[in-house]
Amino acid sequence: MRTKPLLIIGGGISGITAAVEAAEAGMEVILVEKQPYLGGRVSRLNRYFPKLCPPQCGLEINYRRIRNNMRIHILISSCVEEITGIKGNFSVKIRKSAQYVNDLCTACGECVPVCPVERPDELFYGTRRTKAIYIPDEITFPFRYTIDGEVCLKDNCSECLKICKYQAINLDARPEIFTREISAVILATGWRPYDARLIPELGFGTGDRIVTNVQLEKLDVRNLFKSVRPEGSYPVIAFAQCAGSRDRNHLPYCSGVCCGTTLKQALMIREQVPESRMRIFYIDLRVQGRNEDVLTRVQADPNIELVKGKVAGATIQHPGGLVEVETEDILSNRKIRITADMLVLATGMVPEQLGLEQVRTLNNGYIDASSLPDGFFAVGNAVHPADVSTSVKEATAAVLRGLQVVRLADRR
């Protein structure tokens, strides 16, 4: 191989897109993902807006493109420790955490019933539990089980090792550190949700009727409201937009996706619990471009009310009880108190941090793209709050910048 591969850090929708687009353009790619699976935040979504389609549909096609392309080298459970060198000629030090389950795993699942340890599932934002040995989800890629090394009892248990017929488990596995030569770097490190506990007045953590928007994605609302209300009544769900966003004390910026997410979630709840009623409290409804369609659909729904005003506070009446939401209606200039079966906090996005010497961040945590060295390109939520299609577009554009580096090196 003449030219060195392109390094992509982050295996969410940006990183996956960059990997397939680069490889199909003929480039060699190393994709490094810290989780044991690809898909990042989108694999934790139930639907995309405005089409209300499942993200797994696009992911599956992308995974197939990865499976069929020998130019893509995936390193899961791995982190980039250091990058040295110059554009076209970098060296990257990668740390791959202990692979307790190797690629001989057939995903037969025999190990699960014998595992005695449970853990909260981060894919479900803690609303569900899995065993210490688990498969992230049903279209996960690579398709194999993984062990949460933090909670696994290892040699004190070894039940999974005993039952596995395929030599797929090694509880003595050690992390590996190795280096690779690369030509350019795409930073696709993505985001995590803003911690709702940092907004105490909104009551997150005081009861399970106050949830965040990301948690709601994976909740089975049909079951949630089943036993609560007496026959003939209807559940009320309130949404607090900009929970911690556009707020100097929290996130000064607008995450750009929370309005679309809430509108989508309101429509989904209506589909699943038709008698439900919703009230969305917002400052501005920001659904740009064709995303406006999702707002148009909500406006036509008599059970969903849009109220301009910010939620000031929320309290749980008594343990297990309903949520008292204190808010305002700016247009009629009055304070309102409502009782809701559930309050959804539309929290914003915070960039994940990478900790590489070359990568400087701004006060708001995002990568300062203008300060990146030649041969480094940052995309999607690493540089600014971005939705899926923006991330995809930026990832594709960054591949071109990577290709420019590779072709320049070729020409020399």
Next chain:
Amino acid sequence: MKDALSAPLGIYLCTGCGIHDAFNVEELLESICKAFPAATCRTHPALCSEQGLHVIREDVRQNGLDKIVIGACSPRIHADRFAADPKTIVERVNLREQVAWCQPPDTDDTRMLAVDLMKMGIVRLLKTEAPVAYIPDNVSDTILVVGGGITGITAALEAARADQRIILVEKEASPGGWMKQLYKQIPFLQPYCSPVASVIQKKIRELEAEPLVTILTSAVIEEISGQPGDFSVAIRQDGSLKTYRAGAVVMATGWKPYDPLNLGYLGYGRFRGVITQLDLEKCAAQDHWDQLFPKKPLHGVLFIQCAGSRDPRHLPYCSSYCCATTLKQTTYLREKYPDLPIYVIYKDLRTPGHLEQFYQHVQQDDLLFLTRGDVTAVTENGDLITVWADRTLFGEPVALDVDLVVLATGMVPTDSSELNLSYRLGKGLPDLKYDFPDSHFICFPYETRRTGIYAAGACRAPMDSASCMEDAGGAVLKAIQCIESVKRGEAVHPRSGDCSWPELYMQRCTDCKRCTEECPFGAYDETPKGTPLPHPTRCRRCGICLGACPERIINFSDFSIDNVSAMIKSVSIPDEFEEKYRILAFVCENDAYPVFDRTGQNRLQYDPSIRIIPVRCIGSVNRIWITDALSMGFDGILLLGCKPGEDYQCHFIQGSELAQKRAENFMEALQTMMLEPERIRMEFIEITDCEKIPYLIRDYVETIKRIGPNPFKGI
């Protein structure tokens, strides 16, 4: 052609992962090997293990196996491991997810299902040949960029930096587009405080200095013909016509402002003091403020946001750039008129991301009044204009007297028929909604319905100039990728890497035009005589033409009328006295097939009478397979595809919609055969629908039981 049966065949069955618990694998192997002469037949406790793969590799080496059948897990698993030798064709039979994991162990039904699936896999493989890639001669590396605005210029510059030749076509006398008329740009870099100088002049200079770019100004495209890798582009410039070659196209034809004459209700065209953002921008750029304010003293300026946007009577979508543009323009006014009251009436103020900083900065202006509101009327009041608004943040309805009203009008994409494609299915890129080119705009925004032609910038979706620059880069990468794929003889998204392509047996073609009309990607033109003229590099390999062809002359080397018919005919149909039904399911391999895998992974059981044939797209199902199956004695046929309609999920855009239409024709086939309409059912499922599968199948089996067995059974 080599006799298919003489090709050395290997058959491998895995006993692991519970397969052997579900049925006796040795017995299965024995019965299969009796029916099909194979050079090697083996079982193995874990075919995917190193030892298992070694056994296969050794057999391939020693016996020169051309084709191998692996009865194990789903083909979606361990694809890389089993893709052993590129010369060996591998057929994976899904005995794990779709038999062992979804059927009760050790029953006759489970055994019969396994036998049938193996037979179907083997006959398919016997009638499959390794594809021979189609690569046109002398593939062009040049990218044609249509449009010389900010998107087109950036595209050309970025492509040149990747060592690619570019022809840039601009219809005006010089490049630059709308951006040339701007006084300043919306900030797109930190600290996002105030408008920044426009980048356009710098970009134009760079463009003109770039040796890899041929700039054609005052030029229009007369015709684009050919196919990716080999487009022929006729360009008229200064009265003369010249033809160029290009490998791929970036369409960056941009936008036009929504016609403000439609906005008479906001005073445009009725009152002199009502202008658009673009008018204001021109005055600012030329410093011609006196034109706007002939009379002093000034009372104020008022911006009306969403003038004709987010409005079903005009543009139903949001143009994304108008809010920040207004904020930008308020700073122009403030710079010039320190004491001028400025009002902005908006529906929602949309400055997502870092632009929120700009919004916060602009809000520091004490004489700037931003309010939500519904404009109820615009009237003239002497030299002033009165704007009436309701539901504002001021509480009461308000009437504001101002000197000038600025309408923030939206973006309308240019008509893509400017491309003048000589394609049988039209000159432009097909659209679905709001005249933007149709694509899976969330997941795969660049994929238009014309392969090798990628839309970028404001003609693709409403966006501001900074987004356009980013968009240009992505579209160029797609264009380069397309050229590289053509050179490798591979398909582009979504069947990237597929080297098979539709081959037509022209002697039997009746010129019925079904393939030319139904291909969602316009891969077929017509000869002057009306015969289909395929362009293989335009093709996305969905097989929709294969499904359309009544003469059955369109086939792929590994997906053909013949190999699917053979699969259907290989299924053993129990006779009518056994009370065992057989349902044939054509299943879209992109979404529906993974749903069945997930059903198995969740160990959800479903009726054993179903026999699954994966197809490239539900639109690739040919009517002959339906009649074959019905005359064979199948009791019912299920067609499982992706959701059609406005929010379609079909990866080939129109596959499910066409399948739906064709299902009506299939009904005719039923009538001719004197069969009940229930014998064919079409369902649309999503990739997450695995819980629905058992119910869906049970419901259909119940329906079939009600109408009874297919009377053709055993004839």
